[in-house]
Amino acid sequence: MVGFKSDFDFCGLDEFGVGDIEGEMFKSIVEKSNDIILITGADYTIKYITHSVIKVLGMMPKTAIGKSLFEFIDPAKETSLRRFVEHNTGSSEDKFTEICIHSKNNRTVYFDVTISNLLSNEEVSGLVINLHDITDRKLAEQKLLKANNELDQFIYKISHDLRAPLLSALGLVELAEIDPDKGKHDYLKMIKCSLGQLDNFIEDINSILSK
Numbered sequence: 188m189v190g191f192k193s194d195f196d197f198c199g200l201d202e203f204g205v206g207d208i209e210g211e212m213f214k215s216i217v218e219k220s221n222d223i224i225l226i227t228g229a230d231y232t233i234k235y236i237t238h239s240v241i242k243v244l245g246m247m248p249k250t251a252i253g254k255s256l257f258e259f260i261d262p263a264k265e266t267s268l269r270r271f272v273e274h275n276t277g278s279s280e281d282k283f284t285e286i287c288i289h290s291k292n293n294r295t296v297y298f299d300v301t302i303s304n305l306l307s308n309e310e311v312s313g314l315v316i317n318l319h320d321i322t323d324r325k326l327a328e329q330k331l332l333k334a335n336n337e338l339d340q341f342i343y344k345i346s347h348d349l350r351a352p353l354l355s356a357l358g359l360v361e362l363a364e365i366d367p368d369k370g371k372h373d374y375l376k377m378i379k380c381s382l383g384q385l386d387n388f389i390e391d392i393n394s395i396l397s398k
Contacts, residue, residue, distance in 0.1 A: 223298075223318040229306055231256040234313065243320055245291035256316075260286045272304055272314060285321070297325040348388055356381040 223243055226235040232255055236248045257265050264286055271283050283300040290296050298318040305311040356378045363374040 221320055223320075225251070225256075225316050225318070226311065226313040227256050227316065228313055231314070243290070243318075244288060244296060259288050272302065285325075286318075288318075295322075296320060297322045345392060349385065352381040352385040352388070356385075 220237070220239055221243060222237075223240050224237045225233055225240075227233050232253060233251050234253075236251050238248060240246050240248055240251065251259070260268075264284070268283060271281075281302055281304075283302050285297060286300055287295050287297045297320070299321050301317040301319070303315040303317075305313060305315055359374050359378045359381065363378075
């Protein structure tokens with residue numbers, strides 16, 4: 188079993204035959220990583236977590252030890268995660284999905300999740316889970332999606348506002364064609380008014396786009 192101490196000693200490295208030099212190298216790599224690495228038992232109880240959880244989530248490692256993984260992630264992900272683990276019993280790394288966790292300051296942090304199922308490994312006997320922070324990417328995607336939605340709405344409104352005076356003018360032309368002798372002057376005035384509205388609207392759009 189891989190242990191944990193609040194002073195971030197890497198307990199259990201000797202069990203894997205890792206010497207002092209290798210242990211220090213491993214410790215240095217993990218300490219500098221922004222990824223959160225944790226190990227849970229078969230019941231998803233957290234028994235080890237790296238110190239990076241402080242930097243990423245503002246959470247002390249000892250507050251997570253002994254708690255269920257599902258206390259921290261979206262409950263809607265629980266069933267799919269359990270299914271994923273059940274169908275991936277090998278020791279190779281597998282991508283699970285994206286999850287989000289709320290940090291101590293209520294900031295939503297998004298992660299890519301990689302799970303190595305080492306439950307059958309006698310030395311580890313657990314699920315090794317790597318959480319890679321993708322918050323910046325997710326926020327950029329959300330910002331782009333919002334911009335695309337706003338653009339779609341803008342285009343829809345422009346299309347509607349352009350067609351209204353144009354259809355009005357075309358309708359008046361049809362009326363003038365049906366009854367060319369009566370009220371032709373009135374029809375022309377109304378057509379001119381509709382086309383004037385269209386021209387004003389196009390000018391407004393040009394002004395907006397040129398800013």
